Amino acid sequence: MSPKIIRIGIVVFVIGAVLFVFIQFLPIGPQRTNPPVIAEPKWDSPETRALAKRACFDCHSNETVWPWYSYIAPVSWLTAYDAQMGRRAFNFSEWKPGMMSASVMEEQIRSGRMPLPQYLLMHPEARLTDAEKQKLIAGLHATLGKETPPPATAPTTSEQALVQERCSGCHGIDRVTSARKTRAEWAETVARMVSKGARLNATEQNIVIEYLSKTYGR
Numbered sequence: 001m002s003p004k005i006i007r008i009g010i011v012v013f014v015i016g017a018v019l020f021v022f023i024q025f026l027p028i029g030p031q032r033t034n035p036p037v038i039a040e041p042k043w044d045s046p047e048t049r050a051l052a053k054r055a056c057f058d059c060h061s062n063e064t065v066w067p068w069y070s071y072i073a074p075v076s077w078l079t080a081y082d083a084q085m086g087r088r089a090f091n092f093s094e095w096k097p098g099m100m101s102a103s104v105m106e107e108q109i110r111s112g113r114m115p116l117p118q119y120l121l122m123h124p125e126a127r128l129t130d131a132e133k134q135k136l137i138a139g140l141h142a143t144l145g146k147e148t149p150p151p152a153t154a155p156t157t158s159e160q161a162l163v164q165e166r167c168s169g170c171h172g173i174d175r176v177t178s179a180r181k182t183r184a185e186w187a188e189t190v191a192r193m194v195s196k197g198a199r200l201n202a203t204e205q206n207i208v209i210e211y212l213s214k215t216y217g218r
């Protein structure tokens, strides 16, 4: 190698090292937090909870185990982000009946989308065998299937009835009624819900978007 290439190599390495140290101090991204455990589902058996703890709790509970590399940027940003987004989807430590249905969880487990594949690379212990997946899925159904979400208030308009009927199958209706969004944001959310399986044809989507941005706008 020519001395010039070596010199360039050293400069690149030093700049990289300085940047690496520098980003450790950037106060950006979600923080690593473990808020108190408020309420868990009424687990059908300790075994179901143990399987969920192994495979899901790091991102869907307030009992996240933060490994050493979760303290080092940029990995720290990714792990904290996963936990934040996972808890936002549903949180086993702040459980409310109807927060997320067992069927949607089953679908995520069966399709291999959950636990997140990139997470399994670093957490082989969270990888479930087919038999364990079956047990977890059956346990989730047994645990969440008998939950009765708080009764929805009687609908007063047909748009409201439509939203109540089509938007409460996977999560509680309070997921919808507690949100405040602009029209564009509601349009994006409704499209995402349809892609997840909400049954609304194009006309119904427009009605729902119109109603939601009028009633739950910001």
Ligand code: HEC
Binding pocket: 052, 055, 056, 057, 058, 059, 060, 081, 082, 083, 085, 086, 089, 100, 104, 105, 106, 108, 109, 114, 115, 116, 119, 196
């Ligand atoms: C490494 C973190 C991580 C683990 C472990 C994990 N999840 Fe998730 N999960 C997420 C994130 C992040 C989201 C939000 C994805 C989004 O908003 O699109 C999510 C969303 C979900 C959703 C909502 C569906 C959707 O399309 O967004 C379900 C259901 C779910 N997870 C089930 C599970 C189950 C069951 C387990 C355990 C078997 C599990 N997850 C383990 C990170 C994780």
Ligand code: HEC
Binding pocket: 089, 104, 163, 166, 167, 168, 169, 170, 171, 175, 176, 179, 189, 190, 192, 193, 196, 197, 198, 199, 200, 208
């Ligand atoms: C097939 C299942 C399913 C149906 C039906 C469904 N959702 Fe969802 N919804 C989800 C899942 C899974 C999440 C969590 C992951 C996410 O946010 O993408 C979610 C999250 C949400 C959220 C919180 C996240 C955000 O973007 O603010 C809102 C609001 C929401 N849904 C509104 C609706 C509305 C409105 C409808 C009816 C048009 C609906 N949902 C129907 C599966 C569904």
